[in-house]
Amino acid sequence: MTHSFLSHQGFAALVADLLAANKRVIAPVRASDDPGQVDYMPIQKFEEAVFGLRLPRRSLKEFFLPPTEVLLHYRQTKAGIEIREVPTAAPPQVIFGATPCDAAALEVVDKVMGWDYRDELWFGRREATTIVSFLCTLMDSTCFCTAVGLGPESFRGSDVLLVPVDGGYLAHVITPKGEALLQGHTAEASAAALASAETAQSEARKKVENNLADIPAELSGWLAANFDNPLWKTIALRCHGCGACAAVCPTCHCFDIVDEHDSADSGVRRRNWDSCQTSLFTLHASGHNPRQSQSERFRQRIQHKFSIYPSRFGEILCTGCGRCSRACPGGMDLPNLLGEIVTLAQTEPEVSGQ
Amino acid sequence: MKQLQDLARKLLSDGTVNVVIGYEAGPRGIRPAFITSPEQADKLVFNIHCVQNLATYLNPRRKQITQLGKVAVVVKGCDARAVAGMIREKQVERGNVVILAMRCGGVLESSGTDSELTADTVSVRCAGCTDREPKLFDHILGELPPEPPVNTRRSDQIAALEKMTAVERWNYWTEQLSRCIRCHACREACPMCFCVKCTAEKTQPQWIDPSATPRANRAWQTMRVLHQAGRCVDCLECERACPEHIPLGMLARYVADAVEKRFDYVACEDPSQAAPFGAFSPSDDEEFIR
Numbered sequence: 003m004t005h006s007f008l009s010h011q012g013f014a015a016l017v018a019d020l021l022a023a024n025k026r027v028i029a030p031v032r033a034s035d036d037p038g039q040v041d042y043m044p045i046q047k048f049e050e051a052v053f054g055l056r057l058p059r060r061s062l063k064e065f066f067l068p069p070t071e072v073l074l075h076y077r078q079t080k081a082g083i084e085i086r087e088v089p090t091a092a093p094p095q096v097i098f099g100a101t102p103c104d105a106a107a108l109e110v111v112d113k114v115m116g117w118d119y120r121d122e123l124w125f126g127r128r129e130a131t132t133i134v135s136f137l138c139t140l141m142d143s144t145c146f147c148t149a150v151g152l153g154p155e156s157f158r159g160s161d162v163l164l165v166p167v168d169g170g171y172l173a174h175v176i177t178p179k180g181e182a183l184l185q186g187h188t189a190e191a192s193a194a195a196l197a198s199a200e201t202a203q204s205e206a207r208k209k210v211e212n213n214l215a216d217i218p219a220e221l222s223g224w225l226a227a228n229f230d231n232p233l234w235k236t237i238a239l240r241c242h243g244c245g246a247c248a249a250v251c252p253t254c255h256c257f258d259i260v261d262e263h264d265s266a267d268s269g270v271r272r273r274n275w276d277s278c279q280t281s282l283f284t285l286h287a288s289g290h291n292p293r294q295s296q297s298e299r300f301r302q303r304i305q306h307k308f309s310i311y312p313s314r315f316g317e318i319l320c321t322g323c324g325r326c327s328r329a330c331p332g333g334m335d336l337p338n339l340l341g342e343i344v345t346l347a348q349t350e351p352e353v354s355g356q
Numbered sequence: 357m358k359q360l361q362d363l364a365r366k367l368l369s370d371g372t373v374n375v376v377i378g379y380e381a382g383p384r385g386i387r388p389a390f391i392t393s394p395e396q397a398d399k400l401v402f403n404i405h406c407v408q409n410l411a412t413y414l415n416p417r418r419k420q421i422t423q424l425g426k427v428a429v430v431v432k433g434c435d436a437r438a439v440a441g442m443i444r445e446k447q448v449e450r451g452n453v454v455i456l457a458m459r460c461g462g463v464l465e466s467s468g469t470d471s472e473l474t475a476d477t478v479s480v481r482c483a484g485c486t487d488r489e490p491k492l493f494d495h496i497l498g499e500l501p502p503e504p505p506v507n508t509r510r511s512d513q514i515a516a517l518e519k520m521t522a523v524e525r526w527n528y529w530t531e532q533l534s535r536c537i538r539c540h541a542c543r544e545a546c547p548m549c550f551c552v553k554c555t556a557e558k559t560q561p562q563w564i565d566p567s568a569t570p571r572a573n574r575a576w577q578t579m580r581v582l583h584q585a586g587r588c589v590d591c592l593e594c595e596r597a598c599p600e601h602i603p604l605g606m607l608a609r610y611v612a613d614a615v616e617k618r619f620d621y622v623a624c625e626d627p628s629q630a631a632p633f634g635a636f637s638p639s640d641d642e643e644f645i646r
Contacts, residue, residue, distance in 0.1 A: 035601050060599070069537040070567040143384055239420060240388040242412065242597065244541035249599040262565045272567045275537060280544070282557055295419035331408070331545050331597040333387025333467075 003157075004181070006188035007195055009170035016187045017048040017098065026095035028065060030058050042097070053099045054166070057140045061252030061325065062097060062104045063111075066127045070274045073123075073259070077268040090122035092130040096183065100135040103147045103321040105159035107252030108133075113315040114255065132179050135160035137199075139206055144324030146214035146337045152321055154210060155203035165199035172199035210322075214337045217308070217318065217344065224347040225309035229301070233346060237339060238300030240332040245277035247326035247334070253307070253319045256283075278302045300334075304343070357401055359497050360430070363456065365397035367428050373454055374425025377413050379406045385467040388413065392424060402430065402458050402498070405467040407479065409591035411438035412547040414448050428454035428494075432463070433487025436625045437589035438547035440492050443627035445587075445634065447550050450627065457493035460485075462504025466596065473505055480510040480605070481590050492625040513606060514613070529574075529607070535600040536573040538566060542604055543580065545597035548587050555579055581607050586615040586631040589623050 008016070020027050026044055029051035033039040040056040042065070075086045108128065115121040138147075138154035147153055157163055161180030164171040172195045173188060175181050248254040258276040263269035276283060279300070284293045293299050311319035320336075327335045364376040368391065378400045380389035386405040391397055410429050413421055421427070431439060436457055442448040462473055462482035482504040489500055517525055540556065543549040556564050556576055564579060565572035581588075581604075588608040595605040616622050618641075619632040 033601070035603075039601075059601075070569065235420065235423075236390070239390045239413075239424075242541075242545045244544035244597045245539050246541040246597050246599040249537055249539045249541070258566070260566050262562075262567060274567050275539065277539065280540065297420040327384065329599050331541075331593060333382050333385070333408070335383050335387075338383045 004175045005191045005196060006173045006175060006184065007167075007170060007191040008164065008173045008184065008188050011170075012187045012189075013164075013170065014048050016184070017045075017051070020096055021046065021048070026093060027098065028062075028095060029053075029098045030055065033059065042100075051099060053136060054139060057101060057138075057142070057323075057325075058104075059325075059329075060250055061107060061323065062100060062133075063107070063252050063255070065095065065097070065131070066108060066111075066124055067255060067257070067275075070272055071123065073271045073273055075268070075270050076261075079267075088123075090126040092127040094130045094132075095127075096132045096134065098134045100133050100160065101138045101140070101323070102135050102154060102156040102158070102160065102163065103138070103145075103152060103323040104252050105133050105135045106147075106152050106156055107159065107321045107323070109159040110253055110317060110319060110321065111255050113317070114311075117315075132161050132183050133159065134162045134164060134180070134183070137163065137165040137202060137206055139202075139209075141206070141210050141213075142324065142328075143213060144327040144335070144337060145210050145322060146324065146340075147322035148207060148210045149214040149217050149337075149340075150318045150320055150322045151216075154206035165202055167195045167198045167202070172196060214322075214341060215344070217340065218347075220351075221344060221347055222309045222312040224351065225305055225343075226313065228347075229305070231346075233343070234297050234301040237342075238296050238334070241279075241296050241300050241330075241334050242332050243279045243281070243296045243299055244331065245279040246329045246331065247303070248277035248279055249275065250325040250329045252321055252323055252325070278306070304339075308340075360402055360456065360458070361397045361400050363495055363497065364391060364400055364428070365394045367454060368392070368397065369394045372426070373428040375421075376400070376428045376430070376456070377410050377421075378402075378430035378456070379408070379410075387467075390421075390424070400430070404461070404463050404473050406430075406432070406458075407463045407465075407467045407596070409435045409438055409547055409589075409593050411435045411442065411591075412545060412593060414439065414442055414453060415547070415550050416447055417550070417552070426452065426454075428456055430456045430458060431490060431493075432458055432460040433485060433490045433625070434481060434589055434591050435547075436490040436492045437487065437623050438591060440625045440627045441548050441587055441589060441623060441631075442550070444630065445550075455493045455495070457490035457496045459490070459496065459498040459500040460488050461501025462488075475505045475507045478504045478507050479592065480507060481592055483507050483510065487625060490625065492627070510606060510609060513603075514610060517606075517610075530570060532602050533573045533577050534570050535602055536568055536577060537600060538568040538573065538576065539599065541597040541599060542594035545593040546584075547591065547593065548584060548589065549580070555583075577602075577604070577607065581611050583633075584608055585611045586619065586621050586633050587623060588612055 029045050030040045031043045031050050033041045040058045042058045072088055077084045115124040157176050161177045163174040256276045257273045259273050261271050285291045307319040367373045376391040378389050379386050380399040388408055443450050462478050464477050465479045564575045592605045621632050
């Protein structure tokens, strides 16, 4: 890892060069329906991007796992069934202004995408993408990245992390991909720029740390042992099971696969985002549903993120971005609930419901 | 507030109900509350931040709530229309729910940071509200606050849409609905979407493709809003739930206006008045239905 200095002009020139070379560039822009809000979107001009205004409403997930995508085309002929798969190589894209929680989420999800089956579509896009994150200064009271081992200055999943300093940015160049991107656009970082970035980073960290204490490592085991704790009966009463949390979540990655006909003998196989918060997710063909009510479905969300995924892949399936709490129409609040669960785990450490 | 807390405490202590569904201050604004013991009754609040429609929680298939026992629910006038709709359509038995109606002076567009009602912060649904003093209740509480600030945001938008040509309007809605990701959050948060099996989930035949393509999105949202014709109570839970911020409430309003014009019917607080969707009338204008 190295440091360098990227001036404001150098940054604008870098983005302009990429756009001139017809590269796909994604950055935070003002939302089309609400100029006070921000969404990650492909841009055509550097000026469209707005850095440091608001946390983007949706995560980066859709640029790697779109809400719907074609897996293959099929056609039935007299000779049999013709299948045409889609290419798995993706065109190069560069994301500027990612929040460190969104960049880290991609690395967390890589684990399941490359587990028993390597998801070529996911990794095709991952390999074709360079991610330039910004030190996050946009946190609000729903954020808790530091509680899950990350932080507003976290390098995880980013190729470059930019920290605003006098006259431009201090660039933490994290990967060879990041180095290649910045090649020729940066200057040597001064000691003053390094010191100023250091201060900005620790100040940003302090702003999140008070929201939620670190999640203790024992939580995963406690959750596994407390599958039948009475807590689950009351924790999700206000949850509608609408799944808006899963839609905006950077780490929720479940999908459904469907075949859709476009004529009598041809069609496409697609995969679509799905969510464990709906009853259809676990409905068996027999009519039986092992998750009968929202209590069981919300328990699944917590168990999967904070126990099942950690026990299988060694890490929490959550980056503390706070979007689920912001998007919830029922006022469910993940940092608040996690705080309650951790307190319960610490006061009732013994195994219940066995 | 005290009047509401006292009443809730009494209903819970004398065993009239097992749970009072109301509003409480959460860590980040007002949120739905499920009060199950008299000691918790002082948590209940009612103010301009109480945007949620709690009638949604009366859905008989929400097993986590029905297991709590007999319910009292806090409603505003708009929410009372939803309770009436659920009674009318046999989802809720009138005798099984205690309705605690609040006189209302309007609520914010979204519960959060704004601290007062202004023309810009008031919910579009409060414009011209005729149910500020609810008519469907067991108990009616509070003094009638002054009328909410006048706002014409939605009527202006609808007027602008009506001025468009059909092609322009089609393009507008195609663009809006292209953002739909088919998560169906709108349906789950809607008090009037209570079908055991939604048409969107019927697969034999597959009426609507489940993928988020422009064609399927249009089919899904058109189907949903048509099934809401004369039934939508304009509580805007769909819009609050939508993670893509699609103006679903405006689409529903459009259809509600058409129902009012053609059938002289507005979703109301009287459970005995059948909506055109579920009614047969020998005097119907349409010949095919007679």
